[in-house]
Amino acid sequence: MHQALKDLLDLLDLEQIEEDMFRGQSRSAVVPRVFGGQVAAQALVAAGRTVPADRLAHSLHAYFLVAGDPGAPIVYTVDRIRDGRSFTTRRVVAVQHGRPIFHLSASFQTYEEGLDHQAPMPPAPDPESLPTAAELLPRYADSVLSPDVVARMLEAREAVDLRYVDAPPFAFVGKPQPPRSQVWFKAGGKLADDPLLHVCLATYVSDMTLLDSVLLAHGRGGWAVGDVVGASLDHAMWFHRPFRADEWLLYDQESPSASGGRGLGQARIYTQDGHLAITVIQEGVVRVPR
Template sequence: MNALESLLDLLDLERIEEDIFRGLSRPTAVPRVYGGQVAAQALVAAGRTVPADRRAHSLHAYFLRAGDPGAPIVYTVDRIRDGRSFTTRRVVAVQHGQPIFHLSASFQTYEDGLEHQAAMPPAPDPESLPTAAELLPRHADRFVDPSVVDRLLETRAAVDLRYVDAPPYATAGQVREARSQVWFRTVGKLADDPLLHVCLATYVSDMTLLDSVLLAHGRGGWASGDIVGASLDHAMWFHRPFRADEWLLYDQTSPSASGGRGLGQARIYTRDGDLAISVIQEGVMRVPRGRGSGPGAGRD
C-alpha cells in the first residue's frame, strides 16, 4: 500500500451504528494525533450522513484535548438540520470516554448567485520549488532531534507540499513578513467524489497555517524547540470546486499574536486562479522557559 492509499484508508471510517463511526490514527512526528486528521475524519463522518447532492461549504471546529494515536477515535454525528437548501451536522470525536474534538459542518445544494473573488497573489510555478525530501534534510541541524526529518517525511508522504520561500525552521532567528505560501497536491490521482477532495484539503490545511505567526517572530517552531504549540480552533469555507490532486496555492498570513495565542488566516487558490477555500485558525504559541521573548532568543 503506497502513502496515498494509506491516507485514503485512514479516512475510510468504519460505520458502527447509523450515525456513529470509528477511525484509526497514523504515526506522527509528535506524540499526539495530528489535528488535520481528526478534522478530516470528522468531516467524512458528517458527509456520510448527508445527501450526495449537497456539498460541504463550511466547517467550524475546536480542538479540545490531545488525541492518543494508539487508540481508535469514535465520531458521533448529530443531524442538527435538514432544510430545503442546507444541511447541518455536528460531530463529536471521543477517545477514552472524553471528547477531544468538536466540529459543525454545513452542506448546500448548488445555487447560482452573486460572484466575485479576491485575486490570486503572484507565486512561482510549483515544479520550480524544492520537494520536502529535498528541503528537510538540508536543515536537519536546525531541529532539536534531527531524526524528526524522517518522521516528517513519512507522515507527509501522501502530500507533495512545496514552500515558495524558506519555511520557519530554515530561518529561525530572522524576523520576516508574517506571510507564507506553499503549493500542495496529493501524490497520486483521486476519485471524483467531491467530499473526498474537501476532506483531503482539510487534512492538509492544519500542516502549515501557523507558519506565518512563527515568521513574524523569528521562531522555528516546535521541532526547533523554540515554541510549544497546538491548534485551538479551525474554520474553513469552501467557495468553488477544486481537486486536491491538482496544485493548490495556500497563501497564509497572520494578523495577530497575543496572550500565548497566534492567529493564522489563508486563502487557497487553484492553479487557474480560482479562490477555492478560505481558512482561519488560532493556536497556542508558547515560548518555552529559557527561550526568551525576542527574535531568535535562546538559540546558540
C-alpha cells in the same frame, strides 16, 4: 498512487459501527499526539456520510479540545441538526477513552447560481520549479534540525506533495520575517471524483502549515527546533468553488495577530488557474518554553 496516500485514504474511509456513529484509526504524527488535520478530516467524512450526495460541504467550524492518543481509535458521533430545502447542518463529536477530544459543525448546500466575485490570486512561482520535501528538508539536518525530526517530517508528508515557496520557519530562527507564508500542495496521486474526498483531503493538509506565519513574525522555528510549544485550538474553513485536491493548490497564509499565548493564522487557497477555492482561519496555542 504512493502507498502513503493509500494509507491516508484508508484512514478517511471510516468504519460505520452504528447509525450516525463511525470509528477511525490514526497514523503516526510528527508529535506524540493525533494530527489535528486528521481528526478534522475524519469528522468531516463522518458528517458527509449522513448527507445526501447532491449537497456539498461549504463550511466547517471546529474546536480541538484535548490532544488525541494516536494508539487508540476515535469514535465520531453525528447529530443531524437540520435538513432544510437547501442547507444541511451536522454536528460531530470525536470521543477517545470516554471523553470528547474534538467538536465540529459542518454545513452542506445544494448547488445554486448566485453573485460571484473573489480576491485575486497573489503571485507565486510554478510549483514544479520548487524543491520537494524530500529535497528541501534534508538540507536542514544537523545544522537546524535533528535527523530524527527530518525523518518524522518526511514520513508525515509522504501522502501529500507540499512545497514551500520560500524557506520554512525553522530556516529563519532568530531572524524575524514578514508574517506571511506560501506553499503549494496536492495529493500524491490521482483521487476518485467524490467531491467530499477532495474537501476532506484539503482539510487534512490545511492544519499542516497555517501557523507558520506566526512563527516567521518572531523568528521562531516551532516544535521542530523546540523554541515554541504549540497546538491548534480552533479551525474554520469555507469552501467557495469546486477544486481537486490532486491538482496543485496555492495556500497563501498570513498572521494578523499573536497575543496572550495564542497566534492567529488566516489563509486563502487557490487553484492553479487562479480560482479562490477555500478560506481558512485558525487560532493556536503559541507559547515560548520557560
